[in-house]
Amino acid sequence: MTNEVTRTGGDVARTDSENTRDSGPIFRPATDIFEKGDMVTVVIDMPGVTPDSVDVSLENRALTVRGTFNAPAPEGYRRIYAEYAPGTFERAFSLPDTIDAGAIDAVHRDGVLTLTLKKSEAAKPKQIKVKAA
């Protein structure tokens, strides 16, 4: 369920657009996916990304999440050590047909993006009553 799309970006010279250069390197955010009942929850770590700059888009059942963060220097300080750098978190997932594409809920809080996906009505297990003829 919710398989990850293998990215080919970078193999083609043209894909290295201005956009990529502007926002720095692209990182693959750590993600948890779990399923319970008729809900699938996708939890993505995006530290430093403000809620209004998170972009979640769905195209042909490919769900792409994107968020750019910059790690600005605090006023009056200069950097002396760094383990993380500004850049873009990006990851794409392909949604199976069993997911209702119209009912995706996204919440970004404390640098964590949580997507709640619902299984479509058609995909829910149904009880078929056997009638006595």
Place this chain on the structure above:
Amino acid sequence: MLSHGLSPAQWDPFAELRQLQSQMNRMFDTGARDARTGNWPPVNMWLGDDSVVVTAEMPGVAQDDIDLTVRENTLIIAGTRKATTDDKDAAWHRRERPLGEFSRSIRLPLRVDPDKVEARAKNGILEIEMGRPDAERPRKIKVKAI
């Protein structure tokens, strides 16, 4: 533990290299990460005139779950990163986000006053600002004309 062999005023030629390394690790990192390795959370350090700032990437850690300790020139960031769900019935498809207890000890380039520590969290980034004790601030000495 981060160490600074050089005096803080000196440029650290390896800072960029270390950053590159962690960037590369992040790009190719696929497996589940454990917060318990002592390298979590990743930090950046910034130096001001009389203070030092440590910023740490800690997405999803509630402020109440962060425990900060400052002593002389050591900062310890400890706490617990809770699992997304405790539900035993949930079926996992992917589990990459580090979780569990963590503790990271960071050596600062200067001694700091525990009373001058301020910590803020925003969008999963924790910022800890620490000031130098007043007694250790560099002082300007006026030269008098006789």
